[in-house]
Amino acid sequence: MTASWEKTEKNLGVLEVEVAADRVEAALDKAFQKVVKKANVPGFRKGKVPRSIFEARFGVESLYNDAIDILLPEAYSEAVEEAGIFPVDRPEIDIEQFGKGQTLKFKAKVTVKPEVTLGEYKGVEVPVSEISVTDEEIASELERLQSRHAELIVVDEEAAANGDTVSIDFDGYVGDEAFEGGKAENYSLELGSGSFIPGFEEQVVGMSTGDSKDVTVTFPDEYHAAELAGKEAVFKVKLHEIKRKQLPELDDEFAKDVSEFETLDEYKEDLKKEVADRKKREGDAARENAVVEAVAAAAEVEVPESMVNGEVENMMRDFDNRLRQQGMNLEMYTSFSGQTAEDLREQMKTDAEKRVLNNLVLEAIAKEENISASEEDVEKELQTMADMYKRSLDEIRGILGANGSLDSLNDEITMRKTIEFLLANSKEVAAPAEESAE
Structure with missing residues (x-):
């Protein structure tokens, strides 16, 4: 098999492929074995018709569609690997030649993962807010708890x-x-x-x-x-x-009912720690977002629409799964909200484009800095999942392997390590007063 790749636009190109005639013949054989089981020919039982008689009665051309369906996917995958490209959408296939005794020739118009030109990604300034918890925030937490237990x-x-x-x-x-x-x-x-x-x-x-x-x-x-x-x-x-x-009274009895503490004052102190921990987690997430958005803004990349659309569909599936966990589904949600599924897709498009852009830039930085998920990293993550779901390590590995999620896990770990690298090489600056004020 031979394959040649030529870029025609920034993220588009044409893959020209020629597959040897012996593979075409092998695909025709497989197609014949498939269709002969259903062929009705007088004097022969189903599945027992010789190929020569089948072709004389129905024509070899009757095998072409099935043979192409058998051969084309594997030939396309091999050609993609040989050309060293990364398609991000279904190709547009144009078959130029296919027949008994012939080679298969086809062209595939392919949208590929875009090239990223990185800007400055070390020394990025990241705003950091000082963590403090006010009496008003504790009062608000208690009001929320009161409402929940009303x-x-x-x-x-x-x-x-x-x-x-x-x-x-x-x-x-x-x-x-x-x-x-x-x-x-x-x-x-x-x-x-x-x-x-x-x-x-x-x-x-x-x-x-x-x-x-x-x-x-x-x-x-x-x-x-x-x-x-x-x-x-x-x-x-x-x-x-x-x-x-x-609403229940805010007193020691309330504290006993909703916590392990004997007095309201003790419970308030614990709430203060909880709020501080939550603010720290939120601050960490904000710093991660800030550094990723900064390096993404500094990079040059043209995001293909097909990648954005694919991410929108991922977001729609995630949204539907969250609704199902709440006893609803997407159809019920659109019925109650008065929005259509297309409305939701349109609303998600901006965030989807940002996600795709960020991921492309992070991938480019990981490649530039040789950041990857080690076997130890993967084992540690698998063990965390095993502990969380109370399953054995082998069970978790088998489940992820069966549904093809191990590669996604590697990618997720690599992205996380890349963000940690960016934070370690960033400059922390005080957040503006309006952001740090509580």
């Missing part, structure tokens, strides 16, 4: 307010027509949560137990259900019950 108490004599959870019936109409999904009974809704169509929850605020009311809203122009988008709807709402959060 009881929902039925309110009979007062009107519904933001923060209350109401039980309602609703029946929605556009004009005189009821629409699908617009009706529910004893639906539990937290007012102010923003989980309903804009304007709905605000109109329920002020209703009392037993009240009925027509709530008029307008569906967003980009609403997922096209037949409702931009239309005015009226919901007939009946309020059955109002529940309001009753």
